[in-house]
Amino acid sequence: MHVIAVVFLLFSVLSGFLQLAWSIMRWYLLKRNSGINEIKETGEPSGRKLLNGIAVICGGSIAGLLAARVCHEFFERVVIIEPEGWLNGEDGMRRFSWEQEHKRTRVMQYQSLHGYQAFFYHGLEKLFPDLEEQCRYSGIRLAT
Ligand SMILES: Cc1cc2nc3c(=O)[nH]c(=O)nc-3n(C[C@H](O)[C@H](O)[C@H](O)COP(=O)(O)OP(=O)(O)OC[C@H]3O[C@@H](n4cnc5c(N)ncnc54)[C@H](O)[C@@H]3O)c2cc1C
Numbered sequence: 001m002h003v004i005a006v007v008f009l010l011f012s013v014l015s016g017f018l019q020l021a022w023s024i025m026r027w028y029l030l031k032r033n034s035g036i037n038e039i040k041e042t043g044e045p046s047g048r049k050l051l052n053g054i055a056v057i058c059g060g061s062i063a064g065l066l067a068a069r070v071c072h073e074f075f076e077r078v079v080i081i082e083p084e085g086w087l088n089g090e091d092g093m094r095r096f097s098w099e100q101e102h103k104r105t106r107v108m109q110y111q112s113l114h115g116y117q118a119f120f121y122h123g124l125e126k127l128f129p130d131l132e133e134q135c136r137y138s139g140i141r142l143a144t
Contacts, residue, residue, distance in 0.1 A: 036119070043073070043126040050076045060087055061107050069127050095138055 030036050055071040057064045060082030071078045086092055086102045094100050104110040116124075121142075125131045135142055 035123070039119075039122050039126060042070070042123055043129075046073050048074075050074065052076055054079055056081060060084070066123075066127070097138070 051074055053075060054077040055068075055075040057068045057071065057078065057080045060068075060080045064080055064082070068078045068080050082088075084102075084104060084106065087104075091100050091102050128134065132142060134140075
């Protein structure tokens with residue numbers, strides 16, 4: 001009986017220790033290798049004075065547009081350099097992108113169906129608080 005109690009105690013201590021080690025390792029790996037913790041603060045005003053300068057973003061596709069949105073919190077001015085000038089006009093702002101008259105010549109996947117996963121969605125909803133409404137307006141389906 002005494003031996004069983006000792007084994008049980010050792011097992012409990014070991015399993016508690018392993019659980020703690022796993023939690024610490026998970027926290028460390030998430031912090032080091034992912035942006036999950038940063039999402040909480042994404043899009044929040046930095047509270048700092050805007051940097052006196054221009055952030056220049058090369059390319060106005062998904063990465064460039066999102067980089068510009070983030071830089072907007074930190075720089076006085078943000079400029080996107082994009083060779084396809086029509087994107088800035090009426091055709092580029094259409095409610096339904098598939099009704100655009102112009103075609104993008106440098107983004108071959110522009111006509112492909114795109115799906116995004118939860119991590120990306122959580123980042124987007126922090127950057128654009130009216131995301132759901134805008135998606136509905138432009139016929140973009142959100143699945144939960
Ligand atoms: C068929 C296909 C399907 C895909 N499906 C998915 C999906 O479902 N989900 C997903 O998450 N990802 C998907 N991807 C991947 C995703 O499309 C790309 O990772 C993403 O579009 C890359 O975005 P980007 O802004 O980095 O580059 P791009 O979208 O390639 O944009 C580059 C931008 O730079 C501009 N540019 C080019 N040359 C210059 C220059 N000299 N100076 C300035 N600007 C310039 C272009 O005009 C363009 O605006 C898919 C890719 C393909 C090919």
